[in-house]
Amino acid sequence: QKEVEQNSGPLSVPEGAIASLNCTYSDRGSQSFFWYRQYSGKSPELIMFIYSNGDKEDGRFTAQLNKASQYVSLLIRDSQPSDSATYLCAVPTSGTYKYIFGTGTRLKVLA
């Protein structure tokens, strides 16, 4: 069974700080990695995706991928209370459309 692991949290950070969310995966053949944000009672929405080793930046968000170590992380700079949500890591099983989602990390940004 392919797995995607995340720390469930909650991860509490003060407003303006950097929030660091981590995800490890077991399928070495995975090629793409997605971060979704889910507010309480709402559906997941895509934040970022990354395919290549290294960093990918989009506004206040940076995704980092290390395929050798099989982890992907999401950094949120200048965290805002509106960033408080659960962040889901999703990894398509290699060669299929079957996304394996982590159970998510709950982030709390304290004003």
Place this chain on the structure above:
Amino acid sequence: DAGVIQSPRHEVTEMGQEVTLRCKPISGHNSLFWYRQTMMRGLELLIYFNNNVPIDDSGMPEDRFSAKMPNASFSTLKIQPSEPRDSAVYFCASNPFGDSPQETQYFGPGTRLLVL
């Protein structure tokens, strides 16, 4: 442009009753996915369709669950008979082409199902 549409948004039913959840994917999207989300198990893929054809239903829990996609703009997920352990949020998602696992999936608002 309308996103993925799901109905009903909330459903409360009694054990043993049939439940039908409905989904309309984004127009032009070729792939459709049904997920179930619970606190204990997180977000799990139940089944996905590509060009209206079921490709992988290995996540369907048991024979009580069935899914259909009679055309490109409509899909149903049926539970018969329903049980309390089926209580969860059921999401439908779609993506544009379905020819690459790297594509973004767009989620509907979900149906909150409570089986008493």
